[in-house]
Amino acid sequence: MKKRTIIPIGPYHPLQEEAEFFQLYVEGEKVVDMDVRISYNHRGIEGISETMHFDQVTFLVERICGICSASHPLAYIQAVEDLAGVEVPERALYLRTIINELERIHSHVLWAGLAGHFIGYNTVWMWAWRYREPVLDLLEEISGSRINYANAKIGGCRRDIPNELMPHIQKVMDELIPPMDMITKAVLDDPVIHARLKGVGVLTKEDALRYCVTGPTARASGVPIDVRRDDPYAAYDRVEWKVITRNEGDVFAKAVVRLLEIFESIKIIKECAEKIPDGPIEAEVREIPPGEAVGHVEAPRGETFHYVRSDGGNRPVRHKVRSPSYVNVPSFRASCIGQSISDVSITLASVDPCYSCTERIAVVDSDTGERVYTARDLIKLSQDKTKRLMEERGRQTNE
Amino acid sequence: MSWKIWALKKSPWVFHVNTGACNNCDIELLELLTPRFDVERFGIKLVGTPRHADALVVTGGVTRQAAPRLQEIYRQTPKPCVVFAIGSCACSKGIFKKGYHMIGPVDKVIKEVDPEAIVMYIPGCPPKPEAMILGVVKALAAL
Amino acid sequence: MDDVIEKIKEFLSDDLLELKEISRRQTYITVSEERHFDFCKYLFEELGGRFATATGMDTGDGFEVLYHFCFDSMNRVITVRVKTKGRDSELNSLAPFLPAAEWIEREVHDLLGINFKGHPGLERLILDDSWPEGEYPLRKEKR
Numbered sequence: 001m002k003k004r005t006i007i008p009i010g011p012y013h014p015l016q017e018e019a020e021f022f023q024l025y026v027e028g029e030k031v032v033d034m035d036v037r038i039s040y041n042h043r044g045i046e047g048i049s050e051t052m053h054f055d056q057v058t059f060l061v062e063r064i065c066g067i068c069s070a071s072h073p074l075a076y077i078q079a080v081e082d083l084a085g086v087e088v089p090e091r092a093l094y095l096r097t098i099i100n101e102l103e104r105i106h107s108h109v110l111w112a113g114l115a116g117h118f119i120g121y122n123t124v125w126m127w128a129w130r131y132r133e134p135v136l137d138l139l140e141e142i143s144g145s146r147i148n149y150a151n152a153k154i155g156g157c158r159r160d161i162p163n164e165l166m167p168h169i170q171k172v173m174d175e176l177i178p179p180m181d182m183i184t185k186a187v188l189d190d191p192v193i194h195a196r197l198k199g200v201g202v203l204t205k206e207d208a209l210r211y212c213v214t215g216p217t218a219r220a221s222g223v224p225i226d227v228r229r230d231d232p233y234a235a236y237d238r239v240e241w242k243v244i245t246r247n248e249g250d251v252f253a254k255a256v257v258r259l260l261e262i263f264e265s266i267k268i269i270k271e272c273a274e275k276i277p278d279g280p281i282e283a284e285v286r287e288i289p290p291g292e293a294v295g296h297v298e299a300p301r302g303e304t305f306h307y308v309r310s311d312g313g314n315r316p317v318r319h320k321v322r323s324p325s326y327v328n329v330p331s332f333r334a335s336c337i338g339q340s341i342s343d344v345s346i347t348l349a350s351v352d353p354c355y356s357c358t359e360r361i362a363v364v365d366s367d368t369g370e371r372v373y374t375a376r377d378l379i380k381l382s383q384d385k386t387k388r389l390m391e392e393r394g395r396q397t398n399e
Numbered sequence: 400m401s402w403k404i405w406a407l408k409k410s411p412w413v414f415h416v417n418t419g420a421c422n423n424c425d426i427e428l429l430e431l432l433t434p435r436f437d438v439e440r441f442g443i444k445l446v447g448t449p450r451h452a453d454a455l456v457v458t459g460g461v462t463r464q465a466a467p468r469l470q471e472i473y474r475q476t477p478k479p480c481v482v483f484a485i486g487s488c489a490c491s492k493g494i495f496k497k498g499y500h501m502i503g504p505v506d507k508v509i510k511e512v513d514p515e516a517i518v519m520y521i522p523g524c525p526p527k528p529e530a531m532i533l534g535v536v537k538a539l540a541a542l
Numbered sequence: 543m544d545d546v547i548e549k550i551k552e553f554l555s556d557d558l559l560e561l562k563e564i565s566r567r568q569t570y571i572t573v574s575e576e577r578h579f580d581f582c583k584y585l586f587e588e589l590g591g592r593f594a595t596a597t598g599m600d601t602g603d604g605f606e607v608l609y610h611f612c613f614d615s616m617n618r619v620i621t622v623r624v625k626t627k628g629r630d631s632e633l634n635s636l637a638p639f640l641p642a643a644e645w646i647e648r649e650v651h652d653l654l655g656i657n658f659k660g661h662p663g664l665e666r667l668i669l670d671d672s673w674p675e676g677e678y679p680l681r682k683e684k685r
Contacts, residue, residue, distance in 0.1 A: 066423030129433035212642035464670035
C-alpha cells in the first residue's frame with residue numbers, strides 16, 4: 001500500500017468570519033482526501049447581533065469581512081427594508097451601486113495579484129496592487145475611509161456623493177482601463193500561465209450544483225447565477241451590463257471571470273455616475289414591525305445571505321449570516337482531490353478564500369511526525385513548477 | 400541600551416498573526432509591502448515563521464481557538480521582541496466585546512505568558528497604512 | 543413561479559402546515575419533522591433549488607430550523623420551516639444528498655445542540671476545542 005501523508009494547512013484564514021485548518025491526505029504527490037476545521041475567526045457575530053439595535057447591527061456586519069464590507073451591510077439592510085416595507089430613494093440606490101462595484105474592483109484586483117504571487121509571478125502581484133490604490137483613494141474620497149465605508153443604512157445611505165465628484169469618478173475609472181487591460185492581457189496571453197492554470201482544480205458543473213457554490217466560482221463552472229441580475233437590487237436593473245460565465249471550471253476560467261468582471265464593474269460605475277438622479281438619499285424608517293425576511297447580495301466572492309427576524313422590538317431576535325466562502329470552501333473536496341500538491345495552493349486560492357492560510361502550510365509525515373515541508377515550501381513547489389514549465393518552453397525566468 | 404535592543408531596532412522582521420480579525424487590518428498590512436508604501440526599503444519584511452521574527456504583528460481580538468496558538472507563537476519568537484496590536488479589535492476587542500467566543504485583547508493574552516512583554520497599540524478600524532508606519536516608528540523610538 | 547408553488551402543494555398535499563408569502567420574493571413553507579427530508583430533497587433534486595443555508599433558532603420549548611432555497615431563475619427564496627416538538631428530538635440530516643448542508647448542520651449542532659440523524663460526521667466545526675460539551679451559546683438560557 002502506498003504511504004499516506006497528512007498535510008495540515010492553516011489554521012488561519014482570515015478573509016471572512018470563518019478561519020480554516022485544512023488537512024490534506026496525500027499519496028506520493030496526489031491528494032486523496034481532505035478535512036477542514038474552522039473556528040479560529042469565529043467571533044459569535046450572530047450572538048452579538050442579538051444584543052444590538054437594528055441600526056447598530058449595520059456596523060457590526062460591516063466588520064464580518066474586510067473585503068465584503070459593503071456587501072454584508074447591504075444584504076442585512078435589504079432584509080430589514082423588506083421586513084419594514086421601506087421604499088428606498090432612487091439616488092441612494094445609485095450610491096449603493098457605485099460603492100459596491102468599487103469594492104468588487106478592488107477585491108478582484110487584489111485576488112489577481114495574490115494568484116500571481118502563488119504561482120510565482122510576483123510582478124503581477126506588485127502591479128495589481130499598485131493599480132488597486134487609485135480605487136482605494138477614490139473610496140476614501142467618497143466615503144471617508146479606505147476600507148470600511150459605512151455608506152448604507154436602513155432606508156438609504158448615510159452620506160451623499162456630491163455631484164461635483166462624479167466627473168472625478170469617471171476620470172478614475174477611465175484611467176483604470178489601460179492598466180486592467182494590461183493585467184488581463186498579461187494573464188490571458190501568457191503561454192506559461194495557460195500551461196499552469198488550465199485544467200487545474202476543475203470544478204465540474206455537476207459538482208458546482210451539488211455544492212451550491214456561488215459567485216465567480218459558480219460562474220466559471222458554467223452556472224450562470226448572479227444575484228445582481230437574478231434578484232436586482234440597488235440600481236443594477238437600471239444599467240447595462242452582462243454576466244460573465246465560462247464553462248471549463250478550472251482555475252484559469254475563474255481568473256478569466258474575475259478579470260472580465262472588473263471591466264463590467266467599471267462600465268456599471270461609469271453609467272451610474274452619469275445617470276445618478278438628484279433627490280433625497282434616505283427614507284424615514286420609524287419602526288421595524290415583527291416578521292422575518294431574507295436579503296442577499298452579490299459580494300465579490302459570491303452571494304452573501306442574511307436572514308433577520310424581528311419581534312417588533314428594536315433588536316433582531318435572530319440574525320443569520322452566511323458568507324459566500326461558507327459554501328465555496330467545501331467545494332475543495334471536489335476540486336482538489338486527485339490534484340498534485342503543487343497545484344493545491346492555487347486551487348485553494350482560486351475561490352478567493354484568502355492568502356494567509358496558504359502562508360501557514362506545513363507538511364507533516366504521518367509515520368514519523370517529522371516536518372517535511374514548511375509553509376514556504378508549498379508555495380515554492382508551486383512556483384518551481386511554473387519555472388520548470390518556463391524552462392521547458394525555453395523562456396528566461398525573470399528572477 | 401542593551402545591544403539586543405540596539406539590534407532589534409535595525410530592520411525589524413515581522414511575523415503576522417491573525418487572531419480573529421475581519422481581514423481589513425491584514426489587507427492594509429500587506430498594502431505596506433506593495434509599491435505605494437513599500438516598507439521593505441527600510442528592511443521591514445514579513446517572514447514565514449516566528450523564529451525569524453523581531454516583531455509580532457497581531458490583528459484581531461483574540462478568539463478562544465486562536466488564543467493558545469498566539470501564546471505558542473509568542474513563545475517561539477526570540478526575545479526581546481515587540482508585539483504590535485493592530486486595529487481596535489486587537490487593542491480592546493472593539494465591536495466584538497460581547498462575543499461569547501472572544502477571550503480578550505492581545506495584550507491580556509500575551510501577558511499571561513510573559514508579563515514583561517512589550518506591546519504597542521495602533522488603534523483604528525482599520526488603521527491607515529500611514530498610521531501603521533507611524534506606530535512602528537514611534538515604537539522603535541521609544542525602545 | 544406559481545406552477546412551482548402548485549407543484550409543492552401537490553407534493554405535500556395535507557402535510558403542508560402553512561404557506562406564507564412575504565413581499566415579492568419570499569415564500570415560507572412549514573412542514574412537519576417527518577416530511578422535511580423528502581420535501582427538501584424534492585426542492586433540490588426535482589425543482590432545482592439552490593441551497594443557500596439553514597438557520598437554527600431556539601423557541602424556548604423546541605427548535606425551529608429554516609432551510610433557505612434560492613430559485614435564481616424565478617427570483618424567489620423558498621424557506622422550509624421545521625419545528626421540533628421538544629428539545630431532545632432529532633432531525634434527518636440533508637447532508638447525504640446535499641453536500642452543501644454538511645457544514646451548516648455541524649454549525650447548528652454546535653450552536654444549538656440539535657442532532658441531525660444520518661449526518662456523515664457531526665463533529666465540532668465552529669466552536670473551539672476547549673468549549674465545554676453540552677453548552678450551546680445560542681440557546682435561550684445562555685443569553
